[in-house]
Amino acid sequence: MKILTAEQLSEADKETMKIQDITSEELMERAATLVFKEIHKRLNGAPIPIKIFCGIGNNGGDGLVIARHLIQHDYQVKVYVVNYSDKRSDDFLANYEKLKEVTNNWPELIKEDTRFPEIGTGDFVIDAIFGIGLNRPVKGWTGDLVEHINDSGAFTLAIDMPSGLFTDQVPGEEAAVIEADYTLSFQNPKLVFYLPQTMDYSGELQILDIGLDKELLKSLDAQAFLIDKEEAAGMYHHRRSNTHKGDYGNVLIMGGSFGKIGSVLLTATAALRSGSGLCSLYIPGCGYNIVQTGLPEAMVLTDEDDKMLSAYPNNFDANVVCFGMGVGTEEKTKNALKELLENFSDPVVIDADGLNILSKDKELLDLLPENSILTPHPGELKRLIGEWEDDFEKLEMAKDFSEKYKVILVIKGAHTFTINGKSMYVNNSGNPGMSTAGSGDVLSGVITSFLGQGYEPVEAAVLGVFLHGLSGDIAASEFGLESLLAGDIAKNIGRAVKKLFERDAVEE
Numbered sequence: 267m268k269i270l271t272a273e274q275l276s277e278a279d280k281e282t283m284k285i286q287d288i289t290s291e292e293l294m295e296r297a298a299t300l301v302f303k304e305i306h307k308r309l310n311g312a313p314i315p316i317k318i319f320c321g322i323g324n325n326g327g328d329g330l331v332i333a334r335h336l337i338q339h340d341y342q343v344k345v346y347v348v349n350y351s352d353k354r355s356d357d358f359l360a361n362y363e364k365l366k367e368v369t370n371n372w373p374e375l376i377k378e379d380t381r382f383p384e385i386g387t388g389d390f391v392i393d394a395i396f397g398i399g400l401n402r403p404v405k406g407w408t409g410d411l412v413e414h415i416n417d418s419g420a421f422t423l424a425i426d427m428p429s430g431l432f433t434d435q436v437p438g439e440e441a442a443v444i445e446a447d448y449t450l451s452f453q454n455p456k457l458v459f460y461l462p463q464t465m466d467y468s469g470e471l472q473i474l475d476i477g478l479d480k481e482l483l484k485s486l487d488a489q490a491f492l493i494d495k496e497e498a499a500g501m502y503h504h505r506r507s508n509t510h511k512g513d514y515g516n517v518l519i520m521g522g523s524f525g526k527i528g529s530v531l532l533t534a535t536a537a538l539r540s541g542s543g544l545c546s547l548y549i550p551g552c553g554y555n556i557v558q559t560g561l562p563e564a565m566v567l568t569d570e571d572d573k574m575l576s577a578y579p580n581n582f583d584a585n586v587v588c589f590g591m592g593v594g595t596e597e598k599t600k601n602a603l604k605e606l607l608e609n610f611s612d613p614v615v616i617d618a619d620g621l622n623i624l625s626k627d628k629e630l631l632d633l634l635p636e637n638s639i640l641t642p643h644p645g646e647l648k649r650l651i652g653e654w655e656d657d658f659e660k661l662e663m664a665k666d667f668s669e670k671y672k673v674i675l676v677i678k679g680a681h682t683f684t685i686n687g688k689s690m691y692v693n694n695s696g697n698p699g700m701s702t703a704g705s706g707d708v709l710s711g712v713i714t715s716f717l718g719q720g721y722e723p724v725e726a727a728v729l730g731v732f733l734h735g736l737s738g739d740i741a742a743s744e745f746g747l748e749s750l751l752a753g754d755i756a757k758n759i760g761r762a763v764k765k766l767f768e769r770d771a772v773e774e
């Protein structure tokens with residue numbers, strides 16, 4: 267799904283009104299009624315005190331429409347109008363009048379000197395204060411109200427955006443932002459929902475299709491693409507019957523050092539579990555028995571050094587090489603990487619210490635074959651591209667780096683970002699159980715495998731990241747978050763592929 271900016275979305279609102287010949291009030295009614303239906307589906311008439319905080323713009327207008335429907339369905343609703351300005355929007359005013367027609371319990375005005383209403387932990391708060399129209403940080407008494415809501419401990423549902431959150435910048439230290447438990451956002455996801463600095467504000471996310479014109483949305487340039495099951499399934503290459511192992515790639519994984527042979531074992535297991543036809547490992551001598559015993563399906567070549575990699579096996583005919591897990595950053599090992607980059611012209615996958623070597627000796631970056639895939643976690647990324655002020659700057663720096671060296675960056679995290687020049691792909695699978703040693707090694711194996719099987723490099727990265735996360739989700743549902751081992755992620759890749767083509771109960 268496309269991630270769009272606030273400007274694109276409000277433009278799409280306006281264009282849709284023209285195309286569908288509807289008023290903005292009608293569009294608001296449509297959007298907010300969908301929100302009401304979601305709430306009604308879950309509350310099912312429960313007599314919980316509902317407190318709706320409405321701004322005076324169109325986000326507040328949504329809040330008023332939701333209030334009207336809830337009142338008409340006999341919910342206990344109290345509406346507060348947060349009077350941060352006197353410039354009420356037309357649709358806010360229209361819906362204010364409509365609300366007065368269905369209740370005598372009129373909205374209460376909250377102004378600068380008003381004592382904030384008490385909010386119990388058992389209340390249900392609806393945040394309709396600011397949406398995508400936010401144009402400056404929320405401070406002063408409005409900020410105090412936002413903090414008051416956050417401190418209440420009540421379940422908070424944000425409409426479109428948690429109030430105080432911008433779509434295109436981080437809120438800033440002093441600014442107040444609603445910490446929502448759930449966000450129902452309109453039409454398309456927003457980038458801030460997925461960035462490490464801001465993702466916690468939105469809580470659980472649901473995107474509501476409010477029926478903006480499909481053709482119009484198709485024509486817009488995405489700020490980024492959110493990758494879910496549907497997008498991943500579209501990238502997957504089905505295996506044909508009439509094939510043999512030579513059709514599925516011959517990958518070489520160069521990794522490990524004394525005490526870190528397990529890492530390369532994880533990568534190779536993941537490559538084979540992801541469908542590689544042939545998988546060979548190039549490791550220091552000390553790992554030979556370990557790997558031959560641990561993974562009989564793999565072939566093993568050893569370096570002349572017993573404890574670390576010191577060379578690249580130039581005579582080995584692989585179609586993809588992955589380098590870096592557990593290798594350390596010794597000079598000898600740097601030479602091994604240099605030899606690889608000087609002798610291999612197809613895309614390579616570089617992870618972990620391979621990245622740290624590149625960071626220490628940036629001249630090596632110029633040797634990277636075009637479309638190579640680099641898979642840094644944030645620490646490795648910082649060493650590679652330098653410090654950033656905030657997540658938005660990080661993404662710009664990463665795009666510049668990707669363009670300059672013509673490589674694909676896979677920035678790992680709760681939502682992994684794959685960056686290919688100006689294009690960004692945001693992963694939407696995975697769970698915190700995957701914050702465990704070796705899960706990155708598994709990811710490199712999955713990506714390497716897909717690259718070896720002939721996927722376009724960016725698809726190998728994006729699909730690999732998604733399946734790695736989905737496999738982690740399957741493993742977590744079996745073992746629980748705490749017990750998840752990186753090896754479990756590798757083992758479940760096949761199940762993850764199957765799941766791509768299963769229909770979820772809710773979709774049916």
Ligand SMILES: NC(=O)C1=CN([C@@H]2O[C@H](COP(=O)(O)OP(=O)(O)OC[C@H]3O[C@@H](n4cnc5c(N)ncnc54)[C@H](O)[C@@H]3O)[C@@H](O)[C@H]2O)[C@@H](O)CC1
Binds near residue numbers: 321322
């Ligand atoms: N037809 C439409 O355009 C639709 C709009 N919808 C809703 O409309 C929202 C956008 O509405 P608006 O553009 O009216 O904007 P908001 O309701 O988000 O904000 C209202 C106004 O507050 C002012 N403001 C911004 N930051 C402020 C701050 N920190 N302190 C004080 N005042 C501040 C701005 O002048 C802004 O226009 C969406 O998020 C969505 O909820 C939906 O009803 C769907 C249809």
Ligand SMILES: Nc1ncnc2c1ncn2[C@@H]1O[C@H](COP(=O)(O)OP(=O)(O)O)[C@@H](O)[C@H]1O
Binds near residue numbers: 696698704735
């Ligand atoms: N909270 C999380 N939610 C989703 N995925 C996660 C989470 N934590 C970690 N991961 C994933 O697990 C992997 C961790 O990689 P990395 O930090 O390199 O681990 P290691 O170096 O131990 O192999 C990445 O693919 C990352 O996206």
Ligand SMILES: [K+]
Binds near residue numbers: 325424425427429
């Ligand atoms: K809001």
